Amino acid sequence: MPEDGRQVLEQFFHSAPSSVDIEAIWRDWQALQPPYEVTRRRPPLPVWARRSFTETGDQAWEAVQQELAAIDPHKGVCVYVHIPFCAEKCTFCDCYSFRLRSNHQQQAQAYSAALEKETWLWSRAGRLNERQVSTVHFGGGTPLFIGAKAFGHIVEAISVSLNAGPAVEWALETTSSALDEPGLDLLEQMGFTRIHVGVQSLADPLRLLLKRSEPAQVVLEKIRRTINRKQVVSVDLIYGLPQQTPESLIEDMRVLAANGVDGFSLYPLQISSRNRAILKDYGSQGKNLLHEYFMLQAAEQVLRELGYRKTLFNHYAREKDTNLYFTFPERGEDCLALGTIADGVFGSYHYRHPEYREYLSGVSDSFPGLQGGLRRSAQEDRLQPLEVLILSGRLRKEDFDRTLGLQRTAALFQQWLEAALIHPAQGGEYLLTASGSWFAGAMMEQIL
Numbered sequence: 001m002p003e004d005g006r007q008v009l010e011q012f013f014h015s016a017p018s019s020v021d022i023e024a025i026w027r028d029w030q031a032l033q034p035p036y037e038v039t040r041r042r043p044p045l046p047v048w049a050r051r052s053f054t055e056t057g058d059q060a061w062e063a064v065q066q067e068l069a070a071i072d073p074h075k076g077v078c079v080y081v082h083i084p085f086c087a088e089k090c091t092f093c094d095c096y097s098f099r100l101r102s103n104h105q106q107q108a109q110a111y112s113a114a115l116e117k118e119t120w121l122w123s124r125a126g127r128l129n130e131r132q133v134s135t136v137h138f139g140g141g142t143p144l145f146i147g148a149k150a151f152g153h154i155v156e157a158i159s160v161s162l163n164a165g166p167a168v169e170w171a172l173e174t175t176s177s178a179l180d181e182p183g184l185d186l187l188e189q190m191g192f193t194r195i196h197v198g199v200q201s202l203a204d205p206l207r208l209l210l211k212r213s214e215p216a217q218v219v220l221e222k223i224r225r226t227i228n229r230k231q232v233v234s235v236d237l238i239y240g241l242p243q244q245t246p247e248s249l250i251e252d253m254r255v256l257a258a259n260g261v262d263g264f265s266l267y268p269l270q271i272s273s274r275n276r277a278i279l280k281d282y283g284s285q286g287k288n289l290l291h292e293y294f295m296l297q298a299a300e301q302v303l304r305e306l307g308y309r310k311t312l313f314n315h316y317a318r319e320k321d322t323n324l325y326f327t328f329p330e331r332g333e334d335c336l337a338l339g340t341i342a343d344g345v346f347g348s349y350h351y352r353h354p355e356y357r358e359y360l361s362g363v364s365d366s367f368p369g370l371q372g373g374l375r376r377s378a379q380e381d382r383l384q385p386l387e388v389l390i391l392s393g394r395l396r397k398e399d400f401d402r403t404l405g406l407q408r409t410a411a412l413f414q415q416w417l418e419a420a421l422i423h424p425a426q427g428g429e430y431l432l433t434a435s436g437s438w439f440a441g442a443m444m445e446q447i448l
């Protein structure tokens with residue numbers, strides 16, 4: 001912590017609303033001790049990002065089919081579909097998504113045909129087609145940008161080939177600009193009930209900087225219309241954007257909550273080769289992780305005050321927002337992931353798809369175009385439920401006791417309590433604080 005830490009904190013929040021509890025933020029910041037350094041935040045990583053694949057694509061397909069043959073057909077499964085197309089590439093975007101420069105319609109058709117083929121193949125693996133689907137979640141990209149016809153074909157392929165009955169939560173990620181009335185009609189007809197809108201910020205100057213063409217008033221109007229159609233609506237907001245102030249983030253949350261939004265996912269801007277150019281907008285000071293940490297602290301205070309509960313380390317929800325895709329591991333489900341770069345898991349076997357061109361040329365009548373896969377080791381298997389608990393934001397100590405032993409758990413919980421990463425709740429549970437959300441990746445590394 002800088003020597004003049006208190007001054008830095010007060011300066012940062014100098015025009016924030018008085019409801020922000022600066023003392024609480026100061027306490028939590030002061031509680032942090034090595035190894036928890038704000039500037040060394042690492043996001044939680046899935047197993048396939050922590051170590052290399054052990055099988056190539058076709059070996060992974062063999063392995064995953066064997067795994068599927070052994071899994072009880074009563075075990076639930078969620079479905080994730082990645083559609084990488086967007087109208088424009090936003091300056092801040094780190095997702096695997098791109099603009100189709102030519103032959104839009106043919107490319108959309110080719111991609112939907114590959115997804116249909118892939119769905120059909122999976123539905124014949126083991127007894128996957130009997131297993132109850134909890135949610136079908138479309139992410140990207142801007143899934144609707146593929147066009148109504150191609151989108152309809154994908155939805156139909158999943159409905160027909162898998163056990164996706166009336167109880168399924170059909171969910172879609174989208175920008176507000178793709179959320180027009182015909183799009184909403186289409187989603188309603190197809191049974192979609194949850195829409196996750198990438199708002200990022202409602203401050204118009206910031207939206208311009210992010211190359212978001214719709215002004216905040218239009219975004220809000222579209223969100224209201226979507227909610228009026230009885231859709232559950234959640235939003236993505238980014239904290240720590242260039243020139244963003246805590247006041248503007250807090251105001252965004254208040255306005256969105258007042259308009260009926262059911263859930264908030266909060267993200268710091270991750271810099272990668274896909275969005276490196278945005279760094280110039282931070283000016284000579286560069287990206288400031290300490291300011292991001294302060295913003296997350298303040299944002300969590302505001303969301304709690306507005307009645308949202310942390311349901312994932314980075315998601316806050318009211319009751320209606322069940323967010324079934326991101327919580328599938330908590331329910332002990334598998335995940336069937338379809339499409340380019342999508343990663344899925346069956347039992348302890350993880351697989352991933354390659355980038356777009358390789359995916360399109362790889363999918364055939366006998367192969368779902370996988371890039372590779374790997375099996376969790378016995379040790380990773382043993383620890384996986386604890387990782388899930390950390391990410392869920394609710395840690396049951398008895399589960400840690402059982403897996404890590406009483407002594408190690410006591411030492412870890414002591415360290416996490418002293419650093420204010422968790423706080424005790426009822427029923428032997430400990431809840432992740434805002435600091436805990438910031439250090440969720442570090443906490444996972446500690447148990448692995």
Ligand code: SF4
Nearest residue numbers: 086089090093097141
């Ligand atoms: S932020 Fe959303 S709309 Fe913008 S490029 Fe990324 S995925 Fe596409």
